[in-house]
Amino acid sequence: MAVRRLAEIQPESFEFTPENQAWAEKQIAKYPAGRQASAVIALLHRAQRQHDGWLPRPAIEKVAAILDMPDIRVLEIATFYSMFNLKPVGKYFIQMCGTTPCVLRGSDGIKAVLAARIGEQDHVTPDGLFSWLEVECLGACCNAPMVQINDDYFEDLTPENVSTLLDNLAAGRDVKVGSQAGRHTSEPEGGLTTLTGFYGHDGAGPVQPHTSGTGATAPSAVSDQDNVPNEHTHGGVDHARDNTIGKPRGSVADTGTRTDDPVGSNQIESSARTTDAPDQAKERQEQSTRNNPSVPGPAGSPEK
Numbered sequence: 001m002a003v004r005r006l007a008e009i010q011p012e013s014f015e016f017t018p019e020n021q022a023w024a025e026k027q028i029a030k031y032p033a034g035r036q037a038s039a040v041i042a043l044l045h046r047a048q049r050q051h052d053g054w055l056p057r058p059a060i061e062k063v064a065a066i067l068d069m070p071d072i073r074v075l076e077i078a079t080f081y082s083m084f085n086l087k088p089v090g091k092y093f094i095q096m097c098g099t100t101p102c103v104l105r106g107s108d109g110i111k112a113v114l115a116a117r118i119g120e121q122d123h124v125t126p127d128g129l130f131s132w133l134e135v136e137c138l139g140a141c142c143n144a145p146m147v148q149i150n151d152d153y154f155e156d157l158t159p160e161n162v163s164t165l166l167d168n169l170a171a172g173r174d175v176k177v178g179s180q181a182g183r184h185t186s187e188p189e190g191g192l193t194t195l196t197g198f199y200g201h202d203g204a205g206p207v208q209p210h211t212s213g214t215g216a217t218a219p220s221a222v223s224d225q226d227n228v229p230n231e232h233t234h235g236g237v238d239h240a241r242d243n244t245i246g247k248p249r250g251s252v253a254d255t256g257t258r259t260d261d262p263v264g265s266n267q268i269e270s271s272a273r274t275t276d277a278p279d280q281a282k283e284r285q286e287q288s289t290r291n292n293p294s295v296p297g298p299a300g301s302p303e304k
């Protein structure tokens with residue numbers, strides 16, 4: 001991170017436009033009386049948007065005056081956060097993530113392209129189109145390496161596709177935001193590998209394929225792994241839905257916890273009972289009621 005200083009050349013003054021002034025007053029009104037300083041980040045950000053993407057000193061002082069704060073306190077905030085630009089930026093302001101996951105996935109190659117095409121950080125190209133800055137993690141690590149250009153993220157970058165991206169921006173062509181490798185949001189490359197089936201609205205597991213006497217199989221959302229026959233299937237006909245489908249053997253109800261690997265929790269024991277046959281469950285409940293009269297009897301049992 002470079003030292004953050006105010007630009008040498010500054011405008012004479014700064015005023016919010018009437019629309020932005022009204023917007024600023026709305027933000028301030030969100031906070032209790034005497035706490036108007038809480039709106040400082042919002043107002044600085046609005047001032048930056050109004051002033052071509054960077055904050056001049058008069059804008060910082062204007063925000064301080066509106067919020068009745070000392071100039072130095074607002075200056076401290078503006079110089080601390082990399083989201084505030086203290087010098088002019090290009091029409092396309094590129095923030096390149098240089099944090100560990102992006103570095104491990106090749107951000108050094110992206111950095112080399114930006115340096116070769118645009119020049120040093122914090123420097124605007126002569127045509128005013130580009131400037132760039134290395135920043136810390138922008139929260140899209142699973143699609144690393146990535147850059148933010150103005151308000152959009154561009155991910156899964158390579159030196160080749162980032163170079164094409166710059167060409168397209170310079171030529172005024174439409175560009176695709178998000179992954180440049182064709183994946184949907186942050187799904188695994190090549191498509192989903194998990195969560196490809198449903199457990200059903202009743203939580204009883206994925207629906208088993210039903211086979212008719214003709215041997216035809218009805219469509220089902222179940223994966224191949226889930227189609228393994230179980231003890232309730234005879235002759236290819238599904239006679240009963242098995243609550244253990246798709247879960248480890250010994251799974252407690254729908255918790256996924258194994259009864260053969262107890263952790264000493266009463267909750268697990270009581271959950272295990274839900275897998276008992278109805279008459280066993282009723283017997284357990286009655287025994288519990290006899291041992292502890294404060295425990296209500298099973299549904300439908302006579303009041304004591």
Ligand code: FES
Pocket residue numbers: 097098099100101102103137138139140141144145146
């Ligand atoms: S490390 Fe680059 S987005 Fe998180």
